[in-house]
Amino acid sequence: MVLQAEEGVLTTSSPRVLVATAVPAERDAVARAFSGAGTKAGAGTGLEGLTEIRLPGAAVCRAAAGWDLLAAGVGPARAAASAAAALTAAALDGTPYDLVVSAGIGGGFAPHAPVGSLVVADAITVADLGAETADGFLAVTELGFGTVTHRTPESLVRVASAATGARTGPILTVSTVTGTAARADALRARHPGALAEGMEGFGIAEAAAAHGVPVLEIRAISNPVGPRDRAAWRIGDALTALTAAFGNLAPVLESWNAHDAHDAHDR
Numbered sequence: 202m203v204l205q206a207e208e209g210v211l212t213t214s215s216p217r218v219l220v221a222t223a224v225p226a227e228r229d230a231v232a233r234a235f236s237g238a239g240t241k242a243g244a245g246t247g248l249e250g251l252t253e254i255r256l257p258g259a260a261v262c263r264a265a266a267g268w269d270l271l272a273a274g275v276g277p278a279r280a281a282a283s284a285a286a287a288l289t290a291a292a293l294d295g296t297p298y299d300l301v302v303s304a305g306i307g308g309g310f311a312p313h314a315p316v317g318s319l320v321v322a323d324a325i326t327v328a329d330l331g332a333e334t335a336d337g338f339l340a341v342t343e344l345g346f347g348t349v350t351h352r353t354p355e356s357l358v359r360v361a362s363a364a365t366g367a368r369t370g371p372i373l374t375v376s377t378v379t380g381t382a383a384r385a386d387a388l389r390a391r392h393p394g395a396l397a398e399g400m401e402g403f404g405i406a407e408a409a410a411a412h413g414v415p416v417l418e419i420r421a422i423s424n425p426v427g428p429r430d431r432a433a434w435r436i437g438d439a440l441t442a443l444t445a446a447f448g449n450l451a452p453v454l455e456s457w458n459a460h461d462a463h464d465a466h467d468r
């Protein structure tokens with residue numbers, strides 16, 4: 202967000218937002234909210250009408266003024282590397298991002314996050330970064346290292362959930378998709394209140410934190426967290442919900458003041 206002097210008056214331009222998904226299908230679902238780009242019209246690349254900017258380590262698509270979309274890859278490490286590349290390139294270019302949004306489909310914890318619903322994270326927590334011991338799992342912070350949770354700005358979570366109808370609560374980041382009831386129960390016990398899981402949020406939040414940029418995560422629920430039944434994932438419905446979410450989210454994020462982000466903290 203750059204302050205500009207116009208006729209002697211200081212005005213604030215719209216924030217620059219980086220939306221990071223895992224895969225191109227999710228990025229294109231976000232793109233459809235802006236201009237109809239990413240529809241099936243054309244050769245099926247999903248990028249008709251979008252400008253692709255190739256960077257060292259990442260390629261971002263400009264969906265609209267101020268809105269860059271990144272298919273950052275699956276899993277926290279690849280997503281962090283891609284997001285960091287995009288953030289660094291923008292900073293070196295003198296046009297840093299004001300907000301990073303981790304977005305995509307995700308698993309929902311029953312009964313609070315049913316398939317087809319939306320979840321906005323008030324906390325982005327890595328669930329499997331630590332050590333297994335005879336007495337159970339120890340988070341990396343309990344070993345004296347690093348971070349396991351990034352908080353999202355309260356004011357941003359409030360406006361985002363009001364605009365989209367999303368439930369708000371912790372979203373877990375896992376490197377292994379939960380595939381049994383026992384693992385789902387263990388996650389519930391360790392993270393009471395967790396609404397959803399995905400595979401990239403924490404990595405993207407780490408990259409954003411390294412650049413001092415606030416982060417938000419939004420997931421459209423495609424499947425329940427629990428016993429694996431890949432055939433039952435409602436990916437199409439979730440992608441449709443993601444497009445609708447960004448249609449409602451974009452105007453409120455554009456008017457959100459990034460300087461309100463002082464209410465976010467890492468743990």
Ligand SMILES: O=C(O)c1cccc(C(=O)CC[C@H]2O[C@@H](n3cnc4c(=O)[nH]cnc43)[C@H](O)[C@@H]2O)c1
Pocket residue numbers: 223224226227274275276305306307308309375377378379398399400401423424425426436
């Ligand atoms: O096959 C397709 O057409 C397709 C379209 C869009 C996305 C996909 C994915 O497989 C996305 C993988 C992505 O989804 C997240 N995810 C979804 N459900 C879960 C879950 O139960 N636990 C953890 N992650 C989940 C995750 O972020 C993956 O990166 C396919």
